[in-house]
Amino acid sequence: MNIRPLDATSAPAWDRFVDAMPQGTFFHRTAWAGVIRTAFGHRTHYMFAEQDGAITGVLPLAQVRTRLFGNTLISVPFCVYGGVLATDPATAAALEAHAASLLGPTGASAVECRYREPVDSDWVERPDLYVTFRKPIEADHEHNMKAIPRKQRAMVRKGIQNGLTSVCNRDTAMLHRIYAESVRNLGTPVFARRYFQVLMDAFGADADIVTILDGETPIAAVMNFYFRDEVLPYYGGGTGGARSRAGNDFMYWEVMRRAADRGARQFDFGRSKIGTGAHAFKHNWGFVPAKLHYRYKLADGASIPDHNPSNPKYRMFIAAWKRLPLPVANLIGPPIVRGLG
Numbered sequence: 001m002n003i004r005p006l007d008a009t010s011a012p013a014w015d016r017f018v019d020a021m022p023q024g025t026f027f028h029r030t031a032w033a034g035v036i037r038t039a040f041g042h043r044t045h046y047m048f049a050e051q052d053g054a055i056t057g058v059l060p061l062a063q064v065r066t067r068l069f070g071n072t073l074i075s076v077p078f079c080v081y082g083g084v085l086a087t088d089p090a091t092a093a094a095l096e097a098h099a100a101s102l103l104g105p106t107g108a109s110a111v112e113c114r115y116r117e118p119v120d121s122d123w124v125e126r127p128d129l130y131v132t133f134r135k136p137i138e139a140d141h142e143h144n145m146k147a148i149p150r151k152q153r154a155m156v157r158k159g160i161q162n163g164l165t166s167v168c169n170r171d172t173a174m175l176h177r178i179y180a181e182s183v184r185n186l187g188t189p190v191f192a193r194r195y196f197q198v199l200m201d202a203f204g205a206d207a208d209i210v211t212i213l214d215g216e217t218p219i220a221a222v223m224n225f226y227f228r229d230e231v232l233p234y235y236g237g238g239t240g241g242a243r244s245r246a247g248n249d250f251m252y253w254e255v256m257r258r259a260a261d262r263g264a265r266q267f268d269f270g271r272s273k274i275g276t277g278a279h280a281f282k283h284n285w286g287f288v289p290a291k292l293h294y295r296y297k298l299a300d301g302a303s304i305p306d307h308n309p310s311n312p313k314y315r316m317f318i319a320a321w322k323r324l325p326l327p328v329a330n331l332i333g334p335p336i337v338r339g340l341g
Contacts (some may be wrong), residue, residue, distance in 0.1 A: 057086030066339030077341035083113035159250025182237025187318030189333035
C-alpha cells in the first residue's frame with residue numbers, strides 16, 4: 001500500500017472512487033481542496049491510498065489555523081461530512097494513522113474526522129451534539145407534498161397562497177445579501193461573498209441557487225449542492241419579511257420540487273445541533289434525525305475543539321453580534337469565520 005498526496009493527475013480517479021463508494025459524500029470531492037485554499041488560505045493535506053495502481057481509500061484533510069480558534073486538522077472544514085473513505089479496514093487504519101502522524105509536524109491540537117455513519121475506530125467520539133436529516137423523495141410532486149406533516153404542509157401552502165415564486169440561478173450577490181442578514185440575526189459571523197462565488201465556480205452544474213420572490217422582492221435564498229441522486233440545500237436564509245410570508249417554508253419546498261425534476265431522489269437537510277430551532281424546523285418536515293459521528297485524535301494534553309454557538313463562553317459574543325449594523329458585521333465577519341471550520 002502506498003499513501004500519496006492528491007495532485008492534478010490523480011484527481012479524476014479520486015472523484016471516481018468517491019462516486020462509486022456508498023459512503024462517499026459530496027464533501028469528499030477533490031474540488032473542496034481548491035475551495036478551502038482559495039477562499040480561506042488554509043493548507044490542505046489530501047492523501048489517498050493506492051494498491052496495485054488502484055485507489056483503495058481517500059483522506060480529504062485541511063489545517064484550520066488561526067490565532068482566535070487555534071490549530072486543528074479537519075476532514076473536512078466548512079463541510080458537515082468527511083473523514084476517511086476506504087474499501088477495507090486496513091486502508092482506513094493506514095489513512096487514520098497518516099492523519100495522526102501530522103499532529104507533530106503541523107503543531108495541531110487535534111485531528112477531526114466528520115463521519116456521517118458509524119466507523120470502526122479507536123479515536124475519541126464527540127458526545128451527542130450534531131445530527132443530520134435525510135429522507136427519500138419521489139418524482140411525483142403530490143407524493144412529496146403529502147409526505148410533509150400536516151402543520152408544515154400548511155406553511156408551504158401558505159407560501160403558495162401568498163403568491164411567492166422562485167427562480168433558480170447562480171446569483172451569489174443576491175444570496176449573500178440575504179444570507180448575511182439572516183446569520184447576523186442569529187449572532188453568527190458571515191462568510192465573504194467571494195466564498196460563495198468560489199463554490200459556484202468549483203462545482204459548476206452541481207450547484208445552484210434558489211431564490212424566493214415576494215412580488216419583485218427577494219426574501220429568501222439558498223445554495224444547493226447535487227451529488228449522485230441527492231440534493232443538499234446548504235447555505236440559506238431569509239430576510240425579516242420571510243417569516244410572515246412563509247418564505248423559508250416555501251423555499252425548501254421549491255428546492256425539493258426542482259430537485260425532483262432533475263432526478264434527485266434523496267433530500268439531505270444537513271446538519272443541526274440538537275435542541276436548536278433549526279433542528280425543530282427540519283423535524284417538522286417529517287425528517288428523522290440521525291446522529292453524526294465526529295471522531296478525534298488528540299495531541300497530548302489537548303481536548304476536543306468546541307467552537308460552536310452552544311458553547312456557553314460564546315453567549316455574550318452572540319448577543320453582541322446580533323446588535324451589530326449589517327455593514328459592520330459583513331466587514332469583520334469573514335476574518336473570524338475562516339477559523340471556525
